[in-house]
Amino acid sequence: MNNRYLWLFVAFALLIVLLAVGLTRDPREIPSPLIDKPAPEFVLPRLDNDQPFTPKDMAGRVWLLNVWASWCASCRDEHPLLVDLAQKKLLPIVGLNYKEVRGDLSLDATKLALEAEKREAAARANLWLATHGNPYTLSILDLDGKVGIDYGVYGVPETYLIDETGIIRFKQIGPITPETLEKKLLPLIAQRDQKTED
């Protein structure tokens, strides 16, 4: 069949193939510039005893840094998964409580002094952990979100996998899904563990 309009079909078929492939991709999955780079340094107070914590304290261990806040609705969706993961005792999970008071725009944080803000943040964070379960080995408070800036946090929750040498190996923006846990995080953790044993 020799038809001069047949090329239309070819073009259309190519377009459909392209759109079909597009469906399997996630455009929001932006490669973080921090991958395979050392985790930025910081010193922040711990939620439980106000002692300073820095990423160096975790040297030699593979660990997760999970950014959360009580005002973050998606964190609640993600939370049961983290509690499960913590029970498996695969690796320590450090919770970075992000802008606990300032992030919650339903109240006016501008009127609080820093000490009062810290007390308020700790109270809210503890209440939330008591209600929903605490998967964290420890939590730290990032009241003004400055550490969040260093880590390029733009959506809470976010999760970083940091290896025994302090290098970021994986970053999840938004809640960890069972799928990313199975297909990405757990294999990476197993791989790191093997390396540590070697």
Added chain:
Amino acid sequence: MIPELGLFSLILALPVALCTGILALWGAQRGQPAWIALARSGTVALALLVGVSYLCLTWSFLQNDFSVLYVARQSSSSLPLIYRVAGVWGGHEGSLLLWLVMLTGWAALARFYSRALPDALRARVLGVLCLVAAGFLLFILFTSNPFLRLIPGAAEGRELNPMLQDPGLVIHPPLLYMGYVGFSVAYAFAVAALLSGQLDAAWARWSRPWTLAAWAFLTLGIAVGSWWAYYELGWGGWWFWDPVENASFMPWLAGTALIHSLAVTEKRGSFKNWTVLLAVSTFSLSLLGTFLVRSGVLTSVHAFANDPARGIFILAFLVAVIGASLLLFVWRAPKVGLGGRFALVSRESLLLVNNLLLAVATGAVLLGTLYPLIVDALGIGKISVGPPYFNAVFVPIMAPLLFLVGIGPFARWKAASLGEILRVNKWTLGLAALAALTLPLVYGGWRPLAALGVFLAAWIFLAATLHFVRQARATQGGGGLLASVLKQSLHFWGMHLAHVGLAVFVAGVSIVGAYEAEKSVKMAPGDTVGIHAYRFRFLGVQSVEGPNYQALRGEMELSENGRAPRRLFPEKRFYHHSAMPMTEAAIDAGLWRDAYVALGEPLDRERPDGEWVVRVYVKPLVDWIWGGAFLMALGGLLALLDRRYRSRRAATQENTP
């Protein structure tokens, strides 16, 4: 109970749509009068069922029935009434239902305003529309049911995204969807003509008013959307080349080409295949836009909550709708005659160039929109395509097109003389050139791009006026020139009004692009910042309470030479149900310029009564952008009201030479 009634009505609509569609097409092919007649009642029944379903959903919103999942997600009891009505289309499921309401509404209109059509053709048009509606019904029922119950019901809803709580939501989506969906009628006409094998002047004449109506609505819809983005997002821009904006712009470009190509097919019987292909493409691009917005393949500020099943479904639907019509086209097109011959310079050839340029522009937008997807699919990386690409590609395509807008009406069918046209236009061309040389100086400096824009705008306006006056003089009877001007057909008025609208739009775009001024400054209460002759004095920020938000409202005094100062109130709103603060810009709008103020952030969060970062803009002629678009749409509406489209008798009279 009411939501179940709505769902039941929607479920019932599916077999009605399928039966009407299949039987009408089959009946038209076989010449079965009973089945052909079924198309008329079936279309009306479908529209009623879908309408009832839509009212049920609206009722659930009005009653704050938070046991309906969609209502609980989109509304709350503190949401103002108007946004509960408009909130119905604030999310994916409801907006799809609105889309369906409009599709079946257009089909019902096509049923009532097509008495002059041969019965078989009418049945085919309605049948195609019913089948398209059936596709959308399947989509809604299987992947996007808005009536899903939430058991137990929520005590309070999550409330509509504050970005959407704006008059823009009330008018923008309905207008836009009227446009998108309206092209389905032109599509149905094209498919019906292909099915019957009768692609003739009559077919083109029947398609024209429907295409004009859809195009006018789409123009208004896009313009309102652009205006909304301008005052809501607080960046002062009016077009961002966002994938979703492009998704609405592509059918607009193709639809504009279609309007012009239909004119040739009606008057001269040429370009038949091309016109049919354009009609199919225009609606296909509407569907492609739906796919891009709702499947999550591209990131955009408009993105709906995504679900892979929806993407797969729309893709299958695209394959069915576009694939089937292309198949039909490839089968029928080679047998279609070529129509009247025309010379190298003639109205036909100019309209051909118009179509070519618009098609290239559509292709360029399509490429830019899909490019990130292509790159990602090939695994090369992640990129985004932004305004620099589109601006670089668009200006060279649009500049010759705009120049031809002035020439086109002067050209005769079959053969025209370029020399003659230019000779007639020596004064208009000269005046336009003079405007290009001088007007930009008024704004403080001559810039080539602004001068080009001014030239094209002035040229289109002057040429249209000259053509109108010459035409009026040529047909002048005893009543004088003014009487003759008023006696010109609505179609003629519409064409020139739309072209003048385009000129107004081009003037706005070029001047605001070249001469807008912006300052982003730190201001304490009492501070003043100046742009040109305008002085903005910051009077401070106060806390105010809205119906469902708390706002920090700034007060700004705007003064300019010799005019009484005015107060502007830009706001930063904190909605109770949302974590994201909303910037509400304050605009002092005017025919010649907008003064635009937006609050940034306070320097010290603990002291909102202290210093703030404030952005102020002065935007000359920015409102011409939307004014021009409004004139274009008005032109389209005038043209479709022309009496030539009204009855069969008038049509045949005009057709006889």
